[in-house]
Amino acid sequence: MSMPAQSADHAPMPAPFSDYEIAAAYDEMFLASGRPRPHYRNLYTQLLNLPPEELHRSKNESDLAFFNQGITFTVYGRAEATEQIFPHDLLPRIVTNSEWATIERGLTQRITALNLFLADVYHEGRILKDGVIPGEIIYTCKHFRRQMHGVKVPRDVYISVAGTDLVRLPDGRFVVLEDNLRVPSGVSYMLTSRKVMKQIFPALFRKCGVRPIEQYSQALFSTLRSLAPEGRSTIVLLTPGIYNSAYFEHAFLARQMGIELVEGRDLVVHDNAVYMRTTSGLQRVDVIYRRVDDDFVDPLAFRADSSLGVAGLFNAYRAGNIVLANALGTGVADDKAIYSYVPEIIRYYLGEDPIVDNVETFLMTDRAQREHVCGNLEKYVVKAVGESGGYGMLIGPHSSREQRSEFRDKILADPRNYIAQPTLMLSTAPCFVDGQVEPRHVDLRPYVLFGEKVTIVPGGLTRVALRKGSLVVNSSQGGGSKDTWVLQN
Amino acid sequence: MLSRVADSLYWMSRYFERADHCARVLEANYNLMLNPSKLSAEERWHRIMASLGIAATASGIDPQMAMIKLTSDPDEESSIVSCIAESRENAGQVREQISSEMWECLNCLYHQVTQADGRLDTDSDPLRLVAAVREGAYQFQGVTAGTMNHGEGWHFIQLGKYMERSCSLPVLLDAYFSAAGKADYLDWVGLLASCAAFESYCKVYTADLKPDSMAEFLLLNPEFPYSVRYAVERMCAAIAAISETSFTKVAERIERVAGRLRASLAYVPIADIMKGGLHRYLDSVIEQCNDLHAAVHVVYIDYPIQSALEA
Numbered sequence: 106m107s108m109p110a111q112s113a114d115h116a117p118m119p120a121p122f123s124d125y126e127i128a129a130a131y132d133e134m135f136l137a138s139g140r141p142r143p144h145y146r147n148l149y150t151q152l153l154n155l156p157p158e159e160l161h162r163s164k165n166e167s168d169l170a171f172f173n174q175g176i177t178f179t180v181y182g183r184a185e186a187t188e189q190i191f192p193h194d195l196l197p198r199i200v201t202n203s204e205w206a207t208i209e210r211g212l213t214q215r216i217t218a219l220n221l222f223l224a225d226v227y228h229e230g231r232i233l234k235d236g237v238i239p240g241e242i243i244y245t246c247k248h249f250r251r252q253m254h255g256v257k258v259p260r261d262v263y264i265s266v267a268g269t270d271l272v273r274l275p276d277g278r279f280v281v282l283e284d285n286l287r288v289p290s291g292v293s294y295m296l297t298s299r300k301v302m303k304q305i306f307p308a309l310f311r312k313c314g315v316r317p318i319e320q321y322s323q324a325l326f327s328t329l330r331s332l333a334p335e336g337r338s339t340i341v342l343l344t345p346g347i348y349n350s351a352y353f354e355h356a357f358l359a360r361q362m363g364i365e366l367v368e369g370r371d372l373v374v375h376d377n378a379v380y381m382r383t384t385s386g387l388q389r390v391d392v393i394y395r396r397v398d399d400d401f402v403d404p405l406a407f408r409a410d411s412s413l414g415v416a417g418l419f420n421a422y423r424a425g426n427i428v429l430a431n432a433l434g435t436g437v438a439d440d441k442a443i444y445s446y447v448p449e450i451i452r453y454y455l456g457e458d459p460i461v462d463n464v465e466t467f468l469m470t471d472r473a474q475r476e477h478v479c480g481n482l483e484k485y486v487v488k489a490v491g492e493s494g495g496y497g498m499l500i501g502p503h504s505s506r507e508q509r510s511e512f513r514d515k516i517l518a519d520p521r522n523y524i525a526q527p528t529l530m531l532s533t534a535p536c537f538v539d540g541q542v543e544p545r546h547v548d549l550r551p552y553v554l555f556g557e558k559v560t561i562v563p564g565g566l567t568r569v570a571l572r573k574g575s576l577v578v579n580s581s582q583g584g585g586s587k588d589t590w591v592l593q594n
Numbered sequence: 595m596l597s598r599v600a601d602s603l604y605w606m607s608r609y610f611e612r613a614d615h616c617a618r619v620l621e622a623n624y625n626l627m628l629n630p631s632k633l634s635a636e637e638r639w640h641r642i643m644a645s646l647g648i649a650a651t652a653s654g655i656d657p658q659m660a661m662i663k664l665t666s667d668p669d670e671e672s673s674i675v676s677c678i679a680e681s682r683e684n685a686g687q688v689r690e691q692i693s694s695e696m697w698e699c700l701n702c703l704y705h706q707v708t709q710a711d712g713r714l715d716t717d718s719d720p721l722r723l724v725a726a727v728r729e730g731a732y733q734f735q736g737v738t739a740g741t742m743n744h745g746e747g748w749h750f751i752q753l754g755k756y757m758e759r760s761c762s763l764p765v766l767l768d769a770y771f772s773a774a775g776k777a778d779y780l781d782w783v784g785l786l787a788s789c790a791a792f793e794s795y796c797k798v799y800t801a802d803l804k805p806d807s808m809a810e811f812l813l814l815n816p817e818f819p820y821s822v823r824y825a826v827e828r829m830c831a832a833i834a835a836i837s838e839t840s841f842t843k844v845a846e847r848i849e850r851v852a853g854r855l856r857a858s859l860a861y862v863p864i865a866d867i868m869k870g871g872l873h874r875y876l877d878s879v880i881e882q883c884n885d886l887h888a889a890v891h892v893v894y895i896d897y898p899i900q901s902a903l904e905a
Binding site: 347356359360365366367368370371373375380381382383384385386387 | 595596597598600686687689690746836840894895897899902903
């Protein structure tokens with residue numbers, strides 16, 4: 106007979122926690138003893154005292170609020186792309202102020218070092234000459250843009266917006282799983298989720314002292330403005346258009362910042378200056394917050410088949426007449442193979458040890474590491490270096506013999522394209538599932554802004570693997586989100 | 595305002611008006627077709643097609659099929675369903691610029707008409723559909739007026755609506771007046787009903803349906819919303835409002851074309867128009883509307899970059 110794996114030294118948990126299993130993963134709410142952690146006590150008490158139907162009602166209210174506000178994402182693969190509500194979990198994920206302080210320092214350090222790295226790679230290449238990173242790994246990176254060599258960007262800021270994925274290991278440490286340095290998305294869910302939670306749990310907010318995040322749009326706007334040339338500051342948001350899965354977010358942010366939401370066809374380049382077509386004539390544009398990938402921004406400089414971009418944009422950029430945020434070519438710093446060098450990058454440029462660690466990563470270009478991993482594929486997660494969204498991945502412990510052999514062939518055929526990491530036991534947080542509170546695996550994506558200074562609003566997008574036992578949190582693969590509360594003290 | 599956004603709002607509104615007009619013409623005629631007439635059913639259907647600006651098919655129109663084609667055939671570009679779909683497509687491009695109520699309303703109507711496809715089995719089904727479209731149209735106009743800022747975007751919506759009306763009414767009038775000799779009382783009722791004009795006309799001219807009076811009413815009445823003059827006045831008001839909000843200095847061409855069109859409707863007595871030939875007059879109205887459309891397009895939407903840089 107198999108029973109829930111509960112340690113024998115404490116009494117069964119009370120409703121609505123009766124099915125709550127505390128397993129090997131770090132649990133955000135409970136200690137191994139089954140007692141709630143101090144910063145979760147207010148939520149714990151509230152949940153114990155709420156009648157079950159009240160939780161259901163709150164859940165319905167929250168779903169309805171998301172629906173009414175049109176908070177949706179697009180699911181591809183049908184004849185007509187369909188919009189779905191982004192699944193949202195009712196219970197907040199709570200982070201203490203001191204945990205947050207470490208994250209904040211760690212991410213500030215990381216984005217600073219990565220910016221110095223990009224400036225170096227696209228100019229002198231000192232880090233390569235000094236042999237800290239092999240040049241080959243840079244030049245073989247799919248997202249390396251040789252056109253960016255020698256191009257000066259304002260304030261030397263390449264990455265203005267990053268969305269760094271953190272996970273918490275069983276020992277309670279946060280580590281960086283991925284740096285998303287190209288066009289990270291999801292921040293609109295963070296902001297709308299907070300708005301909905303305030304409608305549903307006002308009393309809990311008052312009791313807990315949750316640090317605000319509503320200033321994000323303003324901070325993003327200031328960041329973009331800090332990159333604009335003196336006295337000229339027409340900022341626009343460039344979207345691929347209504348069929349993009351993040352279009353909701355693009356429209357949302359443009360509205361929040363009070364800037365125009367433009368598509369490539371709205372912009373024209375003349376004499377290396379960028380203009381948008383308005384009913385009042387052409388209006389000069391100074392900064393573009395672009396949510397279009399490098400490859401597509403300019404058909405003359407990059408992919409010629411792109412209809413999302415603006416012909417001539419890159420020349421205007423090189424001439425210093427337009428600011429792009431993020432800069433082009435930042436993808437070289439979030440390549441999953443180059444990721445493994447980030448601790449070295451931090452030491453090289455800042456002379457400091459990393460405050461937030463990396464996940465141990467095996468490079469398949471290294472013969473010894475490759476042989477070790479290929480012999481033990483069932484223990485590892487294998488990822489393609491340039492992919493995101495949970496695509497192109499092998500999760501060893503959940504894989505079949507055929508899948509492993511297929512990946513082994515792929516690795517051997519193109520070692521530069523793959524890395525391996527040990528299977529991580531992500532931490533769990535309480536989620537409201539079918540009338541009960543149950544643990545589900547979560548990660549955390551804070552949003553880092555870098556202009557005049559580094560700004561990280563206290564919070565982020567906590568993504569949840571809503572299927573029981575699943576470790577995949579991507580929205581395209583059954584993931585949802587929950588509000589993230591950073592406490593005042 | 596971005597030119598692309600203005601263009602989408604304009605076409606959203608034009609297509610919507612076109613669907614509404616089509617629904618009204620079909621509803622009016624479907625009712626009248628139940629009465630016997632000097633004209634054959636086929637001749638009457640040809641006139642309906644002509645009054646909607648659709649080129650006549652060779653021969654052999656099946657009334658029921660024609661009705662279904664004009665309401666719910668997505669391959670017929672003038673059908674109600676095609677026009678609503680185009681309108682919605684344009685609205686979808688600028689969803690963040692219109693109110694969410696407008697989107698919902700248009701979206702609902704779209705689903706209503708697309709789901710009707712293939713289910714128009716009984717005689718009265720198409721009629722129910724056109725009635726639903728007219729209801730939905732009133733609702734959309736009300737929601738638009740009530741929930742959207744009456745700024746530049748709103749003026750482009752007004753421009754689209756009245757431009758469409760200014761172009762479609764002359765086509766309708768031409769279809770009836772070109773065969774005026776054969777028309778009987780009920781045919782004229784059909785013309786008035788196609789513009790929701792029967793009651794309004796009677797208030798001014800009594801139920802005495804005289805072709806000249808009807809032409810005067812539908813062309814020149816300054817107060818009736820479905821007269822050409824009214825539509826042109828509203829269109830010119832929208833143009834003036836747009837040029838005020840967009841600070842464009844190059845709008846002279848638009849003002850010249852608009853002014854001439856307005857004058858030809860405001861100061862020419864109906865007797866002169868009839869003497870000079872109504873058909874010619876209607877053609878010139880349509881031509882001037884097309885000029886105006888082109889002028890607006892080249893000034894606000896698709897202007898040459900060089901001229902914009904010099905301005």
